[in-house]
Structure formats: C-alpha cells, structure tokens
Amino acid sequence: MLIAHHLTKSFGAQTVLRDVSFEVHPGRMTALLGPNGAGKSTLLHIVTGLLRQDSGVVLVETQGGLVADFRDLIGFCPDDLPQAELLTGDELLDLTAGIRHRRRAPEAERALVEALHLDGAMDRLIGTYSHGMKRKLQLVTALLHSPRILILDEPFRGLDPESSAILKALLAVYAERGNAVLISTHDLLVAEQLCTEVLVLRDGELLDLSPGQESTAVGVPPETLEARFLRATGIDADAARARDRFFEGLDLLRDARP
Numbered sequence: 001m002l003i004a005h006h007l008t009k010s011f012g013a014q015t016v017l018r019d020v021s022f023e024v025h026p027g028r029m030t031a032l033l034g035p036n037g038a039g040k041s042t043l044l045h046i047v048t049g050l051l052r053q054d055s056g057v058v059l060v061e062t063q064g065g066l067v068a069d070f071r072d073l074i075g076f077c078p079d080d081l082p083q084a085e086l087l088t089g090d091e092l093l094d095l096t097a098g099i100r101h102r103r104r105a106p107e108a109e110r111a112l113v114e115a116l117h118l119d120g121a122m123d124r125l126i127g128t129y130s131h132g133m134k135r136k137l138q139l140v141t142a143l144l145h146s147p148r149i150l151i152l153d154e155p156f157r158g159l160d161p162e163s164s165a166i167l168k169a170l171l172a173v174y175a176e177r178g179n180a181v182l183i184s185t186h187d188l189l190v191a192e193q194l195c196t197e198v199l200v201l202r203d204g205e206l207l208d209l210s211p212g213q214e215s216t217a218v219g220v221p222p223e224t225l226e227a228r229f230l231r232a233t234g235i236d237a238d239a240a241r242a243r244d245r246f247f248e249g250l251d252l253l254r255d256a257r258p
C-alpha cells in the first residue's frame with residue numbers, strides 16, 4: 001500500500017498542493033481526477049520521487065514494514081512521452097534495464113511487446129513511432145522491474161479506441177494480480193468503469209466525492225461519477241457562468257455589427 005500523508009507543495013508564491021493525504025491499495029485501481037492545473041501531475045511526481053514535497057511524507061507499506069525508499073516498487077508512466085527519439089525501442093529497453101541495474105529478460109519483454117502489438121517496431125527509431133506506440137513502449141519500460149505499484153499520468157490521452165481498450169484490459173489484469181494501480185485521467189467514464197477508488201483534486205485540495213443524500217433513497221438510481229464530480233468541483237456552476245458570459249460576448253458582437 002502507498003501512503004501519502006499531509007503533502008504540501010508550492011512553486012514560488014503559488015500553493016499547488018494543500019495537505020493532501022490518501023492511500024493507494026494493492027489489488028485496486030485508483031483514479032486521480034481534477035480540472036486542468038489542479039495539481040495532479042505535481043502530486044504524481046512527488047509520489048514517484050521525481051519532485052520533492054515541501055512537507056508531508058510518502059511511504060510504502062511492505063511485508064517488512066513501512067519504507068521511504070521505494071523506487072524499485074514503483075513503475076511510472078509520466079505524461080510526457082519518451083524523448084529518446086534517436087534510440088530504437090530495443091535500445092530504450094536496454095537503457096532502462098541498465099538504469100535499474102537489471103539484466104534483460106528477453107522472454108518477458110517479447111510477451112509484453114507482443115501483447116501491446118509493438119513487435120516489429122522494436123528495432124525502429126522511437127522518433128518514427130506514432131503517439132500510441134510511444135505510450136505503449138513507455139508502459140513496457142515501466143513494467144520491466146515488476147513494480148508493485150504502477151502509476152500512470154493520463155495514460156489514455158491520444159490513444160485510439162483499440163489501444164485504449166487493450167490498455168484498460170492490461171491495467172485491470174495488473175491490479176487483479178494484487179498490484180496497486182493509480183492513474184490520473186480526465187475521462188470520467190474510464191474512471192467509473194475501471195477504478196474502484198476515486199480521488200478528486202481541485203486547487204490542490206482533495207475533495208469529498210461521497211454520493212449525494214438523494215442517491216441513497218430506495219428506487220433512485222445512484223448518482224453517476226460525472227454528477228458527483230461536477231458537484232464536488234463546482235464545475236457545473238463554472239460552466240453555467242462561462243455559458244452566460246459567452247452569450248453576452250456573442251450578443252455584444254451582434255449588436256456591434258454595422
């Protein structure tokens with residue numbers, strides 16, 4: 001289990017995370033939702049050790065107890081794709097194994113590469129890959145050290161429906177095998193279908209997404225995740241204000257017509 005405890009982070013005068021605490025459990029998929037700029041990537045970078053928090057701790061609970069150095073236990077797919085455009089896919093796997101001080105595992109690599117339909121592309125330069133192929137290669141490199149916790153920042157962005165379906169199925173299998181999976185996404189349907197836990201960040205704070213009072217009434221269908229998300233984040237009110245302002249702008253333009 002991954003435990004984030006009272007995390008805060010500021011960039012200069014801007015506070016990006018305010019006292020954020022949560023847990024990510026083995027065998028479950030957790031979605032991290034939130035509007036643009038809410039702090040999702042910052043939070044994932046802190047949790048994966050790429051960025052240092054101002055205060056708070058991140059710990060991983062193992063059978064041997066709580067550990068603070070858990071780099072080997074985490075696999076991370078950041079939002080930005082591999083920049084090693086002048087390496088082949090195979091060379092990137094080589095580099096990743098070297099960084100992790102691991103031997104290559106050709107059989108396992110072949111199985112993953114085939115599952116993601118990347119076979120045939122591994123001796124090509126990454127710079128010639130499509131967006132989806134880069135995403136898939138990123139997933140292979142994140143899995144090579146068999147992490148117990150897999151963290152992905154917007155993994156479905158830019159994937160075609162087939163690739164999304166494959167990735168969803170693979171992530172579900174990974175969680176079912178007792179690993180913890182945490183994904184940030186803007187896709188509420190993905191979060192609802194795929195994840196049993198949902199975290200929502202807004203302005204650096206985790207919001208309470210518990211169902212509304214009405215959804216517990218007998219005979220009333222439960223509130224959708226989208227409805228709860230819009231209510232908790234206040235986005236429905238923001239959208240109504242934006243729409244009114246938009247109409248106002250259109251009316252002013254119409255009145256200004258010669």
Ligand SMILES: Nc1ncnc2c1ncn2[C@@H]1O[C@H](COP(=O)(O)OP(=O)(O)OP(=O)(O)O)[C@@H](O)[C@H]1O
Nearest residue numbers: 011012014016034035036037038039040041042043
């Ligand atoms: N290195 C940085 N220096 C200064 N400000 C930063 C830095 N990284 C992020 N920020 C700011 O922190 C805030 C949160 O950014 P972050 O990328 O974590 O949001 P996000 O929820 O992932 O957004 P999106 O959904 O648009 O990807 C933003 O206002 C962003 O401008």
